[in-house]
Amino acid sequence: MSYIERQLIDIVGSEHVSSDLADLVPYERDDQFALVPPHRPDFVVKPSTRDEVQAIIRLANRYRIPVVPLAAGINRKGLCIPTEAGILLDLRRMNRILEVNEEMMTATIEPGVTFGQLVQEVSKTNLRVITPWAPSTVSVLANYMLRGIYGPATRYGTDHLITIEVILPNGDILQTGSAATPKGMPYCGIVNGPDLCKLFQANPGNLGVLTKGTLRLYPKPEVIKPLMTSHPNYEAMVEPAIKMTKQNLVAACWTMMFSRSALKTLTEGSILENFVDLLEGDFYTMWLYVEGDRGQAEADEKAVRKLVEGAGGTVLPIPHETEEEMIKDHVWGRTTVRGWKKGSLYGCSFYGVMKHAPKYYEATYKISLKYGFDEFHYEAVPVAPFHGQLAYNDPCILWDSGNPSEVKRIRKLHKELMKALLDVGIYGWFRPFPGVVDAAMLGKYGELWREIKRLIDPNNIMNPGKPPL
Amino acid sequence: MKLEEYLGELYHCFHCHLCSMSNWHRLDAWVPICPSFARFCFESFLASGRIEITRAIIEKEIDKPTSRLLESIFSCTGCGACYEQCKGLTGFKANHVELFEELKAKLVELGWGPLTKHAEFSRSIRENYNPYKEPHEKRAAWLKKDVPKKAETIYFVGCTSSYRTHKIAEATVDALEIAGINFRIMHPDEWCCGSPLLRTGQRKMVKDLVRHNVDAIKASGARRVVFSCAGCYRTFKKDYPAVLGQELGFDVLHTTEYFSQLIEEGKLKLKNIVSGVITYHDPCHLGRGVGLYEPPRKLLTSMVGNKFVEMKRNRGDAWCCGAGSGVKSAFPDFAVWAALERLKEAKAIGASILSSSCPFCKHNFMDALKQAPAELKTLKIRDISELVAEGAK
Ligand SMILES: Cc1cc2nc3c(=O)[nH]c(=O)nc-3n(C[C@H](O)[C@H](O)[C@H](O)COP(=O)(O)OP(=O)(O)OC[C@H]3O[C@@H](n4cnc5c(N)ncnc54)[C@H](O)[C@@H]3O)c2cc1C
Ligand code: SF4
Ligand code: SF4
Numbered sequence: 001m002s003y004i005e006r007q008l009i010d011i012v013g014s015e016h017v018s019s020d021l022a023d024l025v026p027y028e029r030d031d032q033f034a035l036v037p038p039h040r041p042d043f044v045v046k047p048s049t050r051d052e053v054q055a056i057i058r059l060a061n062r063y064r065i066p067v068v069p070l071a072a073g074i075n076r077k078g079l080c081i082p083t084e085a086g087i088l089l090d091l092r093r094m095n096r097i098l099e100v101n102e103e104m105m106t107a108t109i110e111p112g113v114t115f116g117q118l119v120q121e122v123s124k125t126n127l128r129v130i131t132p133w134a135p136s137t138v139s140v141l142a143n144y145m146l147r148g149i150y151g152p153a154t155r156y157g158t159d160h161l162i163t164i165e166v167i168l169p170n171g172d173i174l175q176t177g178s179a180a181t182p183k184g185m186p187y188c189g190i191v192n193g194p195d196l197c198k199l200f201q202a203n204p205g206n207l208g209v210l211t212k213g214t215l216r217l218y219p220k221p222e223v224i225k226p227l228m229t230s231h232p233n234y235e236a237m238v239e240p241a242i243k244m245t246k247q248n249l250v251a252a253c254w255t256m257m258f259s260r261s262a263l264k265t266l267t268e269g270s271i272l273e274n275f276v277d278l279l280e281g282d283f284y285t286m287w288l289y290v291e292g293d294r295g296q297a298e299a300d301e302k303a304v305r306k307l308v309e310g311a312g313g314t315v316l317p318i319p320h321e322t323e324e325e326m327i328k329d330h331v332w333g334r335t336t337v338r339g340w341k342k343g344s345l346y347g348c349s350f351y352g353v354m355k356h357a358p359k360y361y362e363a364t365y366k367i368s369l370k371y372g373f374d375e376f377h378y379e380a381v382p383v384a385p386f387h388g389q390l391a392y393n394d395p396c397i398l399w400d401s402g403n404p405s406e407v408k409r410i411r412k413l414h415k416e417l418m419k420a421l422l423d424v425g426i427y428g429w430f431r432p433f434p435g436v437v438d439a440a441m442l443g444k445y446g447e448l449w450r451e452i453k454r455l456i457d458p459n460n461i462m463n464p465g466k467p468p469l
Numbered sequence: 470m471k472l473e474e475y476l477g478e479l480y481h482c483f484h485c486h487l488c489s490m491s492n493w494h495r496l497d498a499w500v501p502i503c504p505s506f507a508r509f510c511f512e513s514f515l516a517s518g519r520i521e522i523t524r525a526i527i528e529k530e531i532d533k534p535t536s537r538l539l540e541s542i543f544s545c546t547g548c549g550a551c552y553e554q555c556k557g558l559t560g561f562k563a564n565h566v567e568l569f570e571e572l573k574a575k576l577v578e579l580g581w582g583p584l585t586k587h588a589e590f591s592r593s594i595r596e597n598y599n600p601y602k603e604p605h606e607k608r609a610a611w612l613k614k615d616v617p618k619k620a621e622t623i624y625f626v627g628c629t630s631s632y633r634t635h636k637i638a639e640a641t642v643d644a645l646e647i648a649g650i651n652f653r654i655m656h657p658d659e660w661c662c663g664s665p666l667l668r669t670g671q672r673k674m675v676k677d678l679v680r681h682n683v684d685a686i687k688a689s690g691a692r693r694v695v696f697s698c699a700g701c702y703r704t705f706k707k708d709y710p711a712v713l714g715q716e717l718g719f720d721v722l723h724t725t726e727y728f729s730q731l732i733e734e735g736k737l738k739l740k741n742i743v744s745g746v747i748t749y750h751d752p753c754h755l756g757r758g759v760g761l762y763e764p765p766r767k768l769l770t771s772m773v774g775n776k777f778v779e780m781k782r783n784r785g786d787a788w789c790c791g792a793g794s795g796v797k798s799a800f801p802d803f804a805v806w807a808a809l810e811r812l813k814e815a816k817a818i819g820a821s822i823l824s825s826s827c828p829f830c831k832h833n834f835m836d837a838l839k840q841a842p843a844e845l846k847t848l849k850i851r852d853i854s855e856l857v858a859e860g861a862k
């Protein structure tokens with residue numbers, strides 16, 4: 001046993017450390033192995049307290065050992081693959097909900113808390129958690145820290161983290177916002193100076209380890225009603241989507257395209273399967289959720305229907321079973337994993353301008369077909385606040401990661417698709433793969449970003465190999 | 470399917486970890502479902518981790534065993550809860566239970582396994598036709614009455630009820646008698662069904678056991694075999710035809726199915742013998758293994774009406790008792806821990822009786838009860854056969 005392993009055991013106990021191949025192999029690869037090469041850690045360590053994390057980080061910093069935090073490991077971007085080996089810091093034992101504060105409309109949690117766990121706890125109150133359309137097994141703090149995209153992002157945006165507690169690479173403990181004041185109240189992020197919580201956001205675990213975070217909860221709506229529409233093409237969805245966002249009619253507005261073959265795979269075994277046979281070509285649809293008190297929701301629904309129909313769209317009837325599933329997925333996701341039904345899902349999500357969604361869609365669909373992938377899906381979602389017509393975009397390809405020839409094609413496609421999007425003009429990448437953002441291409445911003453990383457983590461122990469590169 | 474043939478499929482597990490939690494949409498609750506992950510908390514003890522390990526073994530990235538590797542693979546209880554959560558929704562199309570059994574067989578084939586404890590019960594089966602190191606002659610020592618030597622119906626008792634949970638065997642015999650069924654037991658021709666070997670990757674001897682039992686049943690002229698053990702039942706129903714490559718030529722029924730039929734036919738009438746709340750634990754072999762969920766519930770409700778209350782995790786979402794696939798012998802503490810979790814769940818819904826329909830579950834629950842804190846000690850563990858026998862008297 002190595003000296004380092006003995007030290008780690010001293011910190012967390014022997015049952016929470018392993019350097020055995022059997023324990024390491026499961027962390028060396030994720031579903032994006034085609035784009036992020038597998039790499040094995042040297043140790044898996046499972047702390048359960050802030051003090052333990054602090055001791056591990058101090059040890060790692062002293063001996064310059066890379067540390068990769070993992071809160072659930074479901075990021076689908078290779079962000080927990082230990083590019084330079086080292087310690088895989090599995091935080092799933094730190095899963096305490098420290099407070100749900102109805103008065104403050106906040107929850108304070110540890111990084112191992114999943115959406116499922118938090119939704120269950122918060123459901124005892126009149127509040128709700130803003131959830132991604134992701135399996136509820138993912139970590140709330142990791143997701144909010146990375147800034148995710150949420151079902152109701154059209155009304156609630158993507159900014160739900162107020163303050164955080166971070167173990168910095170030298171072992172110091174940073175509290176941000178009002179949590180830094182002597183009384184340590186964690187409910188306000190915007191005091192005394194810059195909001196340092198934001199500095200740590202969208203950095204994939206490479207500036208320190210979050211051990212606690214306080215986040216926003218929102219009033220639980222009386223009614224959640226999903227609507228599904230159909231449209232002749234992508235262009236036809238954009239105008240009504242922009243209008244209903246600006247008029248705040250919907251909490252969620254997902255404009256989507258499914259190629260017929262993608263839809264066939266996605267609906268296989270569900271009650272919508274037969275519906276696909278009726279389609280002649282690709283399917284253009286909006287998934288809209290009206291929410292609020294009953295009167296408001298009814299009025300919003302009426303206005304939404306008018307906008308959809310006015311733009312030549314149709315509001316489709318939704319089978320009861322599907323409607324129930326859509327609501328459950330909205331409150332706490334599960335069936336979203338269907339996107340992987342072909343074996344894997346390629347996605348290269350980014351932020352762009354809502355009115356340009358058809359251009360992004362066309363450029364990426366063309367490339368997908370060029371590489372022989374016809375199971376294509378596109379989504380563009382207006383995000384609050386909608387200034388600059390901020391929209392989350394995701395060109396997705398259902399593909400078979402068990403097929404080596406498809407692995408090769410996905411690699412080539414990825415490069416071409418990124419270039420095409422930059423040529424069309426996007427705002428920037430959403431939770432990028434490690435190699436996608438090159439700080440060197442971002443001018444002074446990139447330089448400063450790297451400088452900040454050097455300042456906070458001079459020994460580059462925190463998740464090396466991830467942006468900023 | 471050989472282990473190597475799974476390789477392409479293994480790349481389709483995308484670590485979504487649905488397999489760690491019960492179906493939260495159906496239950497409206499957030500409750501763990503994989504006992505080994507809930508207990509050991511390392512990725513290597515969850516289906517997704519075991520899938521990566523399988524891939525690494527096939528690709529020869531892992532080329533020698535460590536005790537930890539064996540612990541990770543053999544602590545899987547084969548409960549199938551992961552498959553239940555994953556199937557249909559994700560792109561992973563293999564059946565986890567079959568995959569992990571194949572993996573265990575591979576480890577044995579490579580000489581990395583079996584675990585010492587598993588090798589011990591394999592030896593005992595060879596010598597005594599049971600895994601408990603008990604003499605074969607004593608297999609029917611529990612039987613205190615005469616039963617016919619020839620009958621259309623055979624009651625296959627199984628090793629656990631024969632040597633460890635006699636009451637289930639006695640109760641089954643009583644219930645069959647009350648219903649007026651002409652039945653026999655197979656002793657001395659009843660041998661271990663082979664389940665303990667199949668579940669621990671020790672396949673060598675299985676064919677002999679299968680052939681022996683099937684030949685003995687056929688030679689007896691019986692048309693129907695009834696099982697009070699969920700494990701024996703699943704093995705006969707699913708594994709035997711696969712091992713033999715042909716249909717069995719006789720009917721196999723679990724007692725909960727058979728008793729339900731007898732009630733419908735008016736041959737068995739049950740009265741309520743329970744005063745408190747009763748709940749039911751789905752044995753993995755019977756529930757997820759074969760899909761038999763309703764007959765036990767029908768029996769219980771016909772006896773106790775609305776005093777029958779479900780635990781949160783039921784049917785396909787049931788929590789495993791923790792004993793299966795050789796875990797009870799190789800990892801006794803873990804098995805008891807998993808059983809204790811179930812006892813707590815039963816207690817939490819106010820049950821005074823936790824019923825099941827598998828002697829192995831009962832055996833493990835009874836062991837857990839011995840170590841349980843005082844507030845759980847009042848819980849009674851009953852097999853449905855026992856309740857039926859009492860209710861029919
Ligand atoms: C089917 C599916 C659908 C999805 N849909 C969506 C969606 O609609 N919207 C969305 O936002 N996301 C979606 N995701 C992604 C999902 O939400 C991820 O959970 C999320 O991005 C974070 O992953 P994680 O919780 O598993 O964290 P991890 O993968 O464990 O970590 C993510 C990153 O954060 C770092 N990190 C983790 N914990 C800490 C910590 N305590 N301190 C510092 N760094 C840390 C890690 O090193 C890593 O770089 C989807 C995923 C799947 C599988
Ligand atoms: S086994 Fe299935 S449910 Fe579990 S992580 Fe893999 S794909 Fe997801
Ligand atoms: S079979 Fe049971 S114990 Fe084994 S991995 Fe699946 S859920 Fe876990």
